[in-house]
Amino acid sequence: MITHPRAEELVEAVAEWIDQIRPGLDPRNAFLGRVAVNALATVGRELAKGAAAEATAVARMSEVLGRSSNYDDLSGELCARIRAGSLTVETPGLLRALSEMAVAQLAIDQPSYG
């Protein structure tokens, strides 16, 4: 990936700038500024952890479905088979796979949630 600067650093720079101007904003925009900083933090975490999280999800979904493919395809089939009732909470390995995927996604979206 490109360095000097890395994408993570661009995100960090914009977030810092918003934090600097926030005290001078009206209350509504100050709030939205905080939301924007949080959004950039999420982007930063996704840049750092997104690829690994997706690879884990693809591996877990492939195990459950017994075939290899990309994220969208596997996720779509998982949904379709749950919808059809052929996968349930009783299906061996399903809850564990979904749990691992949820934990990885939450670490990107909201690491402080609990």
Add this chain to the structure above:
Amino acid sequence: METWTFGFEGKRGPERLILRRRSGPFDPGAARSISLATEAALIRATGARGAPVPPVRHICDQADGLGEAYVMGRVDGETLGKRIVSDPRFDAVRGDLAHQCGRVLAQVHATPPPEGVVLKTIDGVSELDRYEEVYLSTGASRPILELAFQYLRNHLPEAAEPVLLHGDFRNGNLMFDPQAGLVAVLDWELSHIGDPAEDLGWICTKSWRFGRPDRPVGGFGDYADLLAGYAAAGGRPIELSRVRFWQMLGSLRWGVICLNMYMSWANGTDRSVERPMIGRRASETEADLIALLEEGL
């Protein structure tokens, strides 16, 4: 919806009042929420049964020229969940809050809907149908939400005698005082008729625990206290598994709402940065739903 705070000098002397007013048009057929006149009538009716609610001072009519609106007295207290859950000012009263919530819900549920008030009736199936339709309309592919829909449909509780529900009984809509505890139940716009466990389950939904996942009731109390308070005020016995059914449906509902918030940004309805960020909160409900699916009801 607009909320205005204002001072008023009348025969009773100076008063601090709140005006609640609808800014846009209201379609009672399509809307999930109720009219403001109905909201005011429910506040009065539940208040008469002992529930802590703000005093309704005036329901506006055409002569007032404000459109759909009503005026109520201002109640002091805290609604921010984070403070109620962790601020030392609430340490002394926090242990009693879940019991109080149970008592107040029993009072609300015992209130006969006032004459002339028409409310929608919602049960587990209709709620699942409604949110599944919204979920499908988003086009999202979320296996955990799919599994939660499937599981809840397979674990529907037996029909309960329908009662008047607040419909949005959770941190944010409840006003607490550091000494007195629960002093006002606010925001009645989602009130409807349904399973009493729906109101108990919604305040146990994990998204409103503000960093205290170990305290299932709003981040401040335990299931046992909520149910004991409910029974102490004459509420019919409710099984914990029934509360947890609605708690789980609460997480699912909030997850679908989060996805729909993102959709309102994606389709251009509201381009505020807040919307897509709420969309990313869907994953918190997925983590909560998986935990509930693993534990069972």
